[in-house]
Amino acid sequence: MSQTVLVTGASGFIGGALVRILSRVGSQIDYKVIPMVRKPSGLPNEVVLDFEDSDFGREIRKMQPVDAIVHLGAKVDIGAEFTWSNSLHSSNVLATSILARWAGDIGAYFIFTSTVMVHGTQTSEITASTGINLDTGYADSKWLAEKSIELLEPEHLILRLAGVYGNNGPEHLGINKAITRAQNGEIPTLTGDGAGKRNYIYVADLAKLLLFCLKSRITGTHLVAGTEVISIAEMLQMICDTFLPGTQPIRNAGPRGRDQIVEHSKELHWRMKGFEEALRNMKKWHEAEKTE
Numbered sequence: 001m002s003q004t005v006l007v008t009g010a011s012g013f014i015g016g017a018l019v020r021i022l023s024r025v026g027s028q029i030d031y032k033v034i035p036m037v038r039k040p041s042g043l044p045n046e047v048v049l050d051f052e053d054s055d056f057g058r059e060i061r062k063m064q065p066v067d068a069i070v071h072l073g074a075k076v077d078i079g080a081e082f083t084w085s086n087s088l089h090s091s092n093v094l095a096t097s098i099l100a101r102w103a104g105d106i107g108a109y110f111i112f113t114s115t116v117m118v119h120g121t122q123t124s125e126i127t128a129s130t131g132i133n134l135d136t137g138y139a140d141s142k143w144l145a146e147k148s149i150e151l152l153e154p155e156h157l158i159l160r161l162a163g164v165y166g167n168n169g170p171e172h173l174g175i176n177k178a179i180t181r182a183q184n185g186e187i188p189t190l191t192g193d194g195a196g197k198r199n200y201i202y203v204a205d206l207a208k209l210l211l212f213c214l215k216s217r218i219t220g221t222h223l224v225a226g227t228e229v230i231s232i233a234e235m236l237q238m239i240c241d242t243f244l245p246g247t248q249p250i251r252n253a254g255p256r257g258r259d260q261i262v263e264h265s266k267e268l269h270w271r272m273k274g275f276e277e278a279l280r281n282m283k284k285w286h287e288a289e290k291t292e
Contacts, residue, residue, distance in 0.1 A: 002030040004066040005214065006108075008099070009073030010035030010043060013169055014113065017207035018070060019043065034066060036073065051075070051095035052087060060098055065106040068214055071099055072113050077138045078172040085137065092141035097148040100156070109217055110156040111210065112149055114142045116223060116262050118160060127263040128223060146221070157218050159210075162225035162262040166203030167282050167289075175200060175235055179279075182243035183286050190249040194233025196257025199226040199264075202278040209270045222265035228274045229261055235275055242279040 005022060009015040015035070022033045035043040038050050049059055051073060075091035096112065103110040119126045120133030134140040149156050167183075169176030175198075178188035201224060209224065236249040264272075273281070 002032060003068060003214075004032045004034060004064075006034045006036060006047075006063075006066045006069045008036040008069070008071045010046065011037045011039075011041035012072065013166070014164060014203060014206060014210075015070075015072045017166070017203045018072070018210050021207045021211055038073070051091040056095055057098045060102050066108050068109040068111070069099055069103050070111045070210060070214070071096060074113075075138075075141075076170065076172065078136070088137055088141040092138075093144045093148065096145035097152060100149045100152040103156075104153045107155075109214070110149065110153045111213060112145065112156065112158050114146055114158055114160045115139060116160045116162050116225070116260075118143045118146070122258070124259045125261050125263075126223065128265070155217070155219060157213055158221040159213075159224045160221065161201065161206070162223075162260075163198060163200040164203050164206055165200050166278075167285055169203065173200070175232075175239075178236055178239050178249075179243075179282065182239045183282075185244070187244060187247050188236050188239055188249050189252055190233060190236050191252045192254030193257050194236065194249075195231055197229050197231050197259045197261055198235075199229045199261055200275075201226045202273050202275075202281075204278070204281065205270070205272045209268060212270055213268070218267065220267075222268055223262050224268065225262035225264045226275075227264060227272045230275060232257055238276050238279055242276070242283055 007015055007019055010019050019033055019035055022031045033045065035046045037043065037046050037048055040048055049056060075088050077088060100110055116126050117136060117139040118132055118134060119130045120135055123130060123133060132143065134143055146158050149158060163173045165173060165175050165179065171177040182188055240247045240249060
């Protein structure tokens with residue numbers, strides 16, 4: 001049976017990885033992918049719509065019904081202080097509400113990627129029972145989006161993501177910046193002791209998990225993270241070993257590291273690569289890209 005899947009943020013970091021996977025498996029399970037992007041990107045069948053456009057809701061209503069929506073597009077504003085903007089509200093709250101209402105009206109399955117930051121940026125251990133602590137405007141916008149989905153769309157899946165890393169990953173996550181610099185021959189910098197531990201998730205694993213969720217129609221709210229817990233210092237050394245053998249991170253004075261470890265949902269059974277294995281995959285991809 002064929003399924004039509006609308007993917008927002010399709011030209012972005014996570015969206016691009018998902019679209020590539022859906023395009024590969026389409027011949028086997030007959031997925032038709034409708035990528036939604038803010039600016040023309042050249043993707044087949046793409047729909048160009050800006051979340052902040054005042055006509056966004058009307059344009060959505062003109063679209064042909066789909067079987068599922070994977071809502072990955074968002075305005076990302078990772079700041080140390082609680083800030084709010086019309087842009088955050090339009091992109092992350094209002095646009096999500098419009099998509100969720102449309103999904104409910106047409107009977108489409110709805111997947112939304114939120115963030116573990118709704119539990120607080122300083123929370124050291126995050127589990128399914130951890131309370132909400134909205135200490136940034138970005139987290140607040142994601143939380144409000146979650147609430148709108150719960151009200152408007154009966155069949156939905158909310159995924160609260162830990163940090164996501166990979167080739168060309170967004171540099172608001174420091175590990176992505178270190179990977180990009182190492183791939184370009186620049187030794188990464190470690191500020192502070194690097195003792196803080198994380199369990200980030202590799203973007204390729206996340207894309208496969210999203211495909212699994214699409215197939216299984218899992219519902220509810222779940223935490224998503226990698227299964228390997230390692231320190232920032234260990235990650236940076238592995239980056240050096242993979243891309244710049246024989247080097248070590250440049251060390252600068254800084255604050256003591258703090259943990260933020262996320263308990264991955266037991267209902268989302270999927271094998272996640274360890275950090276070193278993921279780096280080897282990234283190196284192969286990067287080297288292949290350079291030869292094209």
